[in-house]
Amino acid sequence: MFTGIVEEVGRTVQREGPRLEIAASLVCQDLREGGSIAVNGACLTVTRLLPQGFAVDLSPETLRRTNLGLLRPGDPVNLERPLTYGGRVGGHLVQGHVDGVGTVVAILPEGDSHLFTFAAPAPLMRYIVEKGFIAVDGISLTVVRVEGDRFTVSIIPYTFHHTVLGCRRPGDLVNLEVDILAKYVESLLEGALRKGR
Numbered sequence: 001m002f003t004g005i006v007e008e009v010g011r012t013v014q015r016e017g018p019r020l021e022i023a024a025s026l027v028c029q030d031l032r033e034g035g036s037i038a039v040n041g042a043c044l045t046v047t048r049l050l051p052q053g054f055a056v057d058l059s060p061e062t063l064r065r066t067n068l069g070l071l072r073p074g075d076p077v078n079l080e081r082p083l084t085y086g087g088r089v090g091g092h093l094v095q096g097h098v099d100g101v102g103t104v105v106a107i108l109p110e111g112d113s114h115l116f117t118f119a120a121p122a123p124l125m126r127y128i129v130e131k132g133f134i135a136v137d138g139i140s141l142t143v144v145r146v147e148g149d150r151f152t153v154s155i156i157p158y159t160f161h162h163t164v165l166g167c168r169r170p171g172d173l174v175n176l177e178v179d180i181l182a183k184y185v186e187s188l189l190e191g192a193l194r195k196g197r
Contacts, residue, residue, distance in 0.1 A: 004140020012075040020101030023053040038080040041138025067173040091140025092133040095104025127178035135177040
């Protein structure tokens, strides 16, 4: 379980087959083999510690559901260690189970901030609501507007400069994780409606 508060922007070192190697420092301080790490919002298992980072393996499911298969050497990635019980939750509860890939549609300056508009797959849009939570590349964000198959978030300068969003351009693909509570509510309501028939 994660909070969606990015701790560090790491760099892709290489990808060979299912193995992805990432250069990082801060998140490696207490990282261990077999532990979890969120990479662009996808919860992965650390398979090897490296002198300047760590390695993870990407399953076929991860490659189908995320943008991690597109990473090239030098590409930045958002990194977050799992939350510890008893600590503060600064964002929202993020599982690291990416629901799908969206596309950056527009980036517009607004004062010191930026408005990012994303297109999302239709099956995910029913879970995205104004003022609701969304994780984009593992970043906990609040939705400010929803229109059709698109949603907009406002990115403050700190987030813009301390995550991969500062590198994103229109057309780039991003990992999306919708709020798990919305999915549970939908499932419970469907079950209740079926029983009532």
